Amino acid sequence: MTMAVITESIVAPVERTQGYWSGVARRFRRDPVAAGCAVLLLLLILAAIFAPYLGLADPYAGSMARRLRRIGTPGFPLGTDELGRDMLARLVYGGRLTLFLGITPVVAAFSIGTVLGLVAGYVGGRTNTVIMRLVDVFFAFPSVLLAIAISGALGAGIVNSLVSLTIVFVPPITRVAESVTASVRSLDYVDAARASGAGAFTIVRVHVLGNVLGPIFVYATSLTSVSMILAAGLSFLGLGVKPPEPEWGLMLNTLRTAIYINPWVAALPGLMIFVTSLCLNLVSDGLRSAMNVRD
Numbered sequence: 001m002t003m004a005v006i007t008e009s010i011v012a013p014v015e016r017t018q019g020y021w022s023g024v025a026r027r028f029r030r031d032p033v034a035a036g037c038a039v040l041l042l043l044l045i046l047a048a049i050f051a052p053y054l055g056l057a058d059p060y061a062g063s064m065a066r067r068l069r070r071i072g073t074p075g076f077p078l079g080t081d082e083l084g085r086d087m088l089a090r091l092v093y094g095g096r097l098t099l100f101l102g103i104t105p106v107v108a109a110f111s112i113g114t115v116l117g118l119v120a121g122y123v124g125g126r127t128n129t130v131i132m133r134l135v136d137v138f139f140a141f142p143s144v145l146l147a148i149a150i151s152g153a154l155g156a157g158i159v160n161s162l163v164s165l166t167i168v169f170v171p172p173i174t175r176v177a178e179s180v181t182a183s184v185r186s187l188d189y190v191d192a193a194r195a196s197g198a199g200a201f202t203i204v205r206v207h208v209l210g211n212v213l214g215p216i217f218v219y220a221t222s223l224t225s226v227s228m229i230l231a232a233g234l235s236f237l238g239l240g241v242k243p244p245e246p247e248w249g250l251m252l253n254t255l256r257t258a259i260y261i262n263p264w265v266a267a268l269p270g271l272m273i274f275v276t277s278l279c280l281n282l283v284s285d286g287l288r289s290a291m292n293v294r295d
Helices: 002-029 032-049 087-123 125-139 143-154 158-185 188-195 200-236 248-258 263-290
Strands: none
Touching (some): 002 032, 002 263, 032 087, 032 263, 087 158, 087 200, 143 158, 188 200, 200 248
């Protein structure tokens, strides 16, 4: 009898957890806009990952004899750029760097900001004051200017872009993590765990982390589109990816002189940035609604 009670107490939390996430997936699928955007994002990611196997033209091979071909040209369905390179191939390969530069800094900032926010929110006191006052220093600068300043100081390049964007996104994620952790810390089940003699690390790992990761994760997903736009902006300004690498922001920069000659081809990288960032925002909103996260 005792063994049955113990088994039920172990299985019940697992069932509740599985039921919650299955409910999140079910509610997310019921949102046609968010689900459609998620499918489109998945297709973009898969195309970027498997670009070498799609039979596309060499994105680096150009010819001045075929520069700035219009959309629909035989052999070049999306035309060619200012150096005669195939736009379809460069857009697909460019998605690799653009999505990588958009997702990686958010993932890194999510990890760092969550740890800092958990420490600040749970420990409180002087530790909270020191961490949050350092975070407030970064909030004194707009994110765009801060990213440009850090990238300018570090120099152009993919690694430096990743570092600068990570630094930009750590403060807002830390603030959200600190806020939700401070609200969970005072709940009854945390007080009960503390009264039972559980250590701080155990309480944070077992009772706090699972309840704060949801809001932090949803907020982090909303920053992915911002990260992608900032990364494209840095490349457009010459502070990110260097030529001849295909990247949507860099392609906008190199094609800006051709906007009066072939505006539709020149606008394609900007269209890809717009569609991808819009899909990321709509997926984030759908996920927020599915997880019942309230601001």
